[in-house]
Amino acid sequence: MTAPTYRIAPSILSADFARLGEEVRRVTEAGADWIHFDVMDNHYVPNLTIGPLVCEAIRPHVTAPIDVHLMVRPVDRIIPDFAKAGANIITFHPEASDHIDRSLALIRDHGCQAGLVFNPATPLHYLDHVMDRIDVILLMSVNPGFGGQSFIPETLNKLRDARARIDAYTARTGRQILLEVDGGVKVDNIAEIAAAGADTFVAGSAVFGKPDADGGYKGIIGALRQALAAA
Numbered sequence: 001m002t003a004p005t006y007r008i009a010p011s012i013l014s015a016d017f018a019r020l021g022e023e024v025r026r027v028t029e030a031g032a033d034w035i036h037f038d039v040m041d042n043h044y045v046p047n048l049t050i051g052p053l054v055c056e057a058i059r060p061h062v063t064a065p066i067d068v069h070l071m072v073r074p075v076d077r078i079i080p081d082f083a084k085a086g087a088n089i090i091t092f093h094p095e096a097s098d099h100i101d102r103s104l105a106l107i108r109d110h111g112c113q114a115g116l117v118f119n120p121a122t123p124l125h126y127l128d129h130v131m132d133r134i135d136v137i138l139l140m141s142v143n144p145g146f147g148g149q150s151f152i153p154e155t156l157n158k159l160r161d162a163r164a165r166i167d168a169y170t171a172r173t174g175r176q177i178l179l180e181v182d183g184g185v186k187v188d189n190i191a192e193i194a195a196a197g198a199d200t201f202v203a204g205s206a207v208f209g210k211p212d213a214d215g216g217y218k219g220i221i222g223a224l225r226q227a228l229a230a231a
C-alpha cells in the first residue's frame, strides 16, 4: 500500500482580515496546500463572514486551490459566483440544500470539485446515492460557526466509517475521494486524526495564531507535517 498524501488547508477564518492577501501568500509560501475559505451567512450558522468578492480579491495572491466551505442556506444561488471568483473546490452541508444531487452537479458544471460537509451529528447516509458526484467529504470535528473550538473525539469513529465507505467505493470504481477534517486540528492530535482516515486537514487557529517568534507559519506547518509523518 502506498503512503497517503496529506494536505494542509489553513482556514483564513483565523487570519488577519485587514491583510488577507498577504496572509494567504505567506501561508502558502510556508507550505500550505490549500486555502480553506469559510463562508457563513448568519442564518445556517450563527456567524457572518466573507463571500465571492473576497474570494476574487485573494485569488491573484495564491496559486494554491481555494477550498470554499459554504455554511449557507440556500446553497445553489451562490455557487456560480464562487466559481467565477476563482474557487477550486466547493463544499456544502446536505441538510442546507433542497436538492443535494442538483447542487453537486451545479458545482461540477461550473468546473469546480464538489463535496459534502457533515456536522458532528449529521449522519453519513447522505452519501449513499451521490458518491459518483463527490470529490471531497468534509467532516466537521466541531459545530460550525467559529474557530478556536476543541476537537470532538467522536469524530474519530465517524472518520473510520467515512474512510471505509471511500475505500470500498474506490476499490469498486478506481475513483479517489478525499477525506477532509475541520475543527480543533492541532499538532498534538493530527496523527491520531490521520490514523482514523483523514488525508486533508483544515487548521485555523493552530496556524494563523502562530506568532513569528515561534517559527511562524513555516514552523507550524512543518510541525503539523512532522506529526503526520509519525501517523
Ligand SMILES: O=C(CO)[C@@H](O)[C@H](O)COP(=O)(O)O
Pocket: 011, 013, 014, 036, 038, 069, 142, 143, 144, 145, 146, 147, 148, 149, 182, 183, 184, 185, 202, 203, 204, 205, 206
Ligand atoms: O468551519 C470552521 C468553523 O465553522 C473551521 O474552518 C474553523 O475555522 C477551524 O478553526 P480551528 O478549529 O482550526 O481554529
